[in-house]
Amino acid sequence: MNTDTASMTMPPEAAAAPVDRITTFPEPTRRHAEGSLAALGTQSWIQAWRLTKGWIGSPLVTIQALLYPALTLIMIWIVLGKSISSVTGQSSLAGSVPMMALVGAMSGSVVSGVTLMRERKNGLLSRFWALPIHRAAMFFGQLLAEVGRVIITSVLMILVGVALGFRFTQGFPAGVAFFCIPLLFGIGYSTMVTAISVYSEKGTMVEFLSLLVSLMFFFNSGFVPLMAYPQWLQPIVANQPVTCAVEAMRGLTFGGPVAEPLMKSVAWSVGMLVVFAVPALIGYRRAAQKR
Template structure:
């Protein structure tokens, strides 16, 4: 009977980072060697942006902002959610096919296989974000703040992506079945559409507004709006950027604490 040796995470920090980067490189190479997977992930955000901008934009009035300025931050959050679904499916495939067991038998930290996947997915999300922003600028999106606020928005966007990665990692590692993962995606559409992502919360039914105003997609999206559009965004969001940034940091801390522990617990049980 084959015995699998598990190597602890108590290795030098540099070693842990190096192993994670190597596994991230493997993930990126695998993605770009299969264009049928990479191209839709990068092109879909642009298609959604153009669709919402020109099909729905004329019918939606946003106080203080043009619709495209209101929309692009929502598209960036949508990139994270859609990319996370791919993360969950990929981890479920790796778990089912024994790839993660092979990583666990190597002299690397147990967490490297998961954090490496997270790094590769963040890199792909960053490319999707840049393409979305460029496409947004082409159809009228503008930044109304200085470089410092733009960098803060980028940093917050990456932090949100890293936090939500653990939600999808926990899904993939708990189910170990790509079909099951796909069947669990509808709630994420609920969070996207019952929020301020595409329309103001005030236009929703009153009984939905409480949930929509306080759920993380609304908080994340409105934080990015405040950081990219400046004071004019407050007319649309109801609070200054600082309010949503602090709330976003709290959500990121809570999500990471809860779901990183769940993901690693599922990984150790494999």
């Protein structure tokens, strides 16, 4: 009762003061036009950090992008390591470490695709679209987050591989090029996953991409030597994107041909980026505008 009486006796200026404090905003210290490159860069980094923090707190991402590749690498070394080494005369880690770095990139992209579909369904993309931000910031932010995740996965595979006996024997520049291959492959594959995610339903997308990851995992030269596959299947296995990347990474670490598999790997990665980038951007726009 006393509070109500006091509020009724307050002068109009005092009653309006709290409203002024709430509705008065500080002047912005940085101003970028909505469609400027500066806005795109800044907002893409913000989006990438938002996604990365979400992935860090997600057990599913940790399992798919880190634990699953690391444990699979160890199991392949235990079960097939000696057999592959006796046949090829080279450590099985020369193929399995690059292979699991690539598989980790693909598996993590599937999880990020599921996250994107969830945000599309609950309307978060639409809320972002209503904000005065660059229209491509969401897409490029996701690619930046994927790059960070692929780097972490690749570093983990290298650490596990080194503990098992994996070594770089071709020098520092070759080691740097080794890391660039899964990064480029991860960007291309993530673009494809994004394009699929913004157009399809969750169940269909997960089933298709899981099947694709399984096929690429079991049918590449990093899993078993190319000669172990049926002769009619060898040309397909030799030219699929994971095999091309594995062979280029093998040459950069243990020696061997690099130029041809590297060109094929770059062609696959850039091809996925070129083919799926525009559909992914258009799909992002339609998903965000959908009410």
